[in-house]
Amino acid sequence: MQSREDKKRQTRKSLMDAALTLTGNGVNFSTISLREVAKNAGVVPTSFYRHFTDMEELGLNIVDDLGLILRKLMRAARQKNDYLDTLAQQSIEVYADFVCENMNYFYFMAQVRGGGTLVLRNAIRNEIKFIANELASDLRPISTFEKASDSDLALVSLLIVEAVFDTTIDLLDQIQTSPQQQQAYVENTLKKLRLIWLGASAWHSP
């Protein structure tokens, strides 16, 4: 037996999952119709309005959900280690694994990052900045960044997060064609991060 609220939450999740399944199947979020989402969620089209006013609102909720999960995941991955290089490696591995097990979410993100409505694009930008800020505050105590200014540290963090996040579509497409290529992506991205970190260490020494 389930309460009325539980049932509502359930169909609400069904609607969001339906949208994610569709994006994961290669359908662009912007082209997904309210009706198709409703059908895949096992509900009649008009029911959609009981949960969201819009496909955009549904999209915003997906961004929020993933943003929350992602921040928790990455913070946890970082707190295991404090030696920078293994920290970076483990973070990327954790990220790549999570991407592989939640591909639908990241196809959605890749699509919307550059192709959603302005509202949705801003929502994703905020998540990226949020994650970068958390990275910055985790990097702050590390000796390499002792003398770095706040704004410099913020820039380094943003560059790192963007370098990972904005190329996630490449990881996704690689996995689809040959799943064992995940490791190649990890190594490649790790090299990029080493480069950035190396640059950051040299930043304020003439």
Add this chain to the structure above:
Amino acid sequence: MQSREDKKRQTRKSLMDAALTLTGNGVNFSTISLREVAKNAGVVPTSFYRHFTDMEELGLNIVDDLGLILRKLMRAARQKNDYLDTLAQQSIEVYADFVCENMNYFYFMAQVRGGGTLVLRNAIRNEIKFIANELASDLRPISTFEKASDSDLALVSLLIVEAVFDTTIDLLDQIQTSPQQQQAYVENTLKKLRLIWLGASAWHSP
């Protein structure tokens, strides 16, 4: 008076321009209908098929066109200078100016990079790699990269190009809200490139 081929080329361009105008107005390329493109191009829907089989094929042609223009532009921008820092600065300024004057193209690119069909995504990936390769061969003679291996240099170049290209949507959205923010983007991106370049210089010195 114009030949038959010229007329065909002209409407072909009208169709592509119509699609670009729509993407520039915030409409996602995936949602743009063949009919709407035809209408905006001043042609009847069925005429579309005389030029493209598909909206995807039209998109591929846009990618090709911009890719060609962009490679020329960036090579030219680089050949003016060989001191790395001013080279980077001028390149980004040239790029940002070009983006501002051809916003439609770059909204299209930002949308399709992560949200187009697999075929379109791969087309853009190839252009990015192409541009990165050209950058690599221009960087090769510079003293900073004398001792760098080919694959390391390729990685640096790819990171640079991605750092610029994948955040172009941020530039576009900033311009829309406050045009004078273009300079802020240039400075921010320039800092990122300095960081990367600094990392690259330190890459093989323990």
Add this chain to the structure above:
DNA sequence: TAACTTAGTGAACACTTGTACACCAATTGA
């Protein structure tokens, strides 16, 4: 138990979509 609230239903609407088909008119090539 009775009244109220509300998630989900189903029919209807005006509109847009991609594509097939027969057709026209003008440039092209012999």
Add this chain to the structure above:
DNA sequence: TCAATTGGTGTACAAGTGTTCACTAAGTTA
């Protein structure tokens, strides 16, 4: 000059779209 080629036209169709409205049935509250 005459026939062939071909870019553009107009009609038609089945299918899908967002949103409206009155409705039902079941959980909630008093």
